[in-house]
Amino acid sequence: MNKLNVIVVFGGVSSEHDISCISAASILRNTDAEKYQIYPVGITKSGSWMLYESTDYGSIENGSWETSGHTVPAVLSPDRETHGLLVLRKDRTEVIYADCVFPVLHGIGGEDGTLQGLLELAHIPYVGPGVAASACSMDKSLTKVIVQQEGVRQAAFYLARSFAFREDPEALCAAAEAQLGSYPVFVKPCSEGSSVGVSKATDRASLKRGLEDAFRYDSKVLIEEFIDGHEIEVAVLGNDNPTASVAGEIAPSQEFYSFEAKYVDGTSGLYIPAKISENAMEKVREAAVRVYRALGCKGLSRVDFFCTYAEDEIVFNEINTLPGFTSISMYPKLQEHMGIPYSELVDRLISLAMERYDG
Secondary structure (H helix, E strand, C coil): CCCEEEEEEEECCCCCHHHHHHHHHHHHHCCCCCCEEEEEEEECCCCCEEEECCCCHHHHHHCHHHHCCCEEEEEECCCCCCCEEEEECCCCEEEEECCEEEEECCCCCCCCCHHHHHHHHHCCCECCCCHHHHHHHHCHHHHHHHHHHHCCCECCEEEEEHHHHHHCHHHHHHHHHHHHCCCCEEEEECCCCCCCCCEEECCHHHHHHHHHHHCCCCCEEEEEECCCEEEEEEEEEECCCCEEEEEEEEECCCCCCCHHHHHHCCCCEEECCCCCCHHHHHHHHHHHHHHHHHCCCCEEEEEEEEEECCCCCEEEEEEECCCCCCCCCHHHHHHHHCCCCHHHHHHHHHHHHHHHHHC
């Protein structure tokens, strides 16, 4: 059987670079070497592309791959005749044909439609949603508009812009307070993931501090209503007929599920299935598919919700089109609970990418 050439792209220029590397190492360790010829391509934090010619995936995980001596400059070509990777060796340029690309890039430059656009130009199948779905899902303010049209309940929000904050921070805060009504509120950069730049504000002073921090990452920031409820996540898989896993629940070790709670202190609890009623479970799985389809997603996405303590109400939070794939990440854990082990999940995602291309 001829192996498929699969290029796994990891790293990137976003604030989630290190998480991407850990996710990629997990995927590389769980990809069937008898079915696929794998070519890991790393993007440094400064934006340099390199083919990593080693199976020491621990070096990808700890970041030492860049200085390992096993890298060669390489780029994905937008040229359809090339249909793959240009490896820029000292004495020649080598072409590696790509049957499929698996982008393991979280955040800006990989999850926002930019890489997907390059792959569309090259006409190469790739794992995950397309250009428009990726761009709209990455920008939380655009996601809000689309989900609002779908009629799925979501947290009330105020969209803050950096120029308005620079001109008159007090007026911006007053406008947000008037729209949302009361504290606490959450402050979120529109196009960041892994809770980077997210804070909880309990008064105007902490709101201003949260906005100052969030505007370091994005020129658009959401100020959102606080929802008192379970933090739950659903793994959606598929193209035209997507399926939703049971919901998993996050039990944050900190006040909310921050970057540190996710990846640093490692003490947050994950409950699969989530500790919610059967009725709420049915509703959240249905809502996850509705959001996924409304945004035009293909392949995979993790759709996040709250389930309120008081009324068992399902409230949409956000969607991640290339969710974390580390050993502690919710998406692969949810799919494993549904009977799809990690290695089979990787195989299915590549198959879904090829299926969409054939279609």
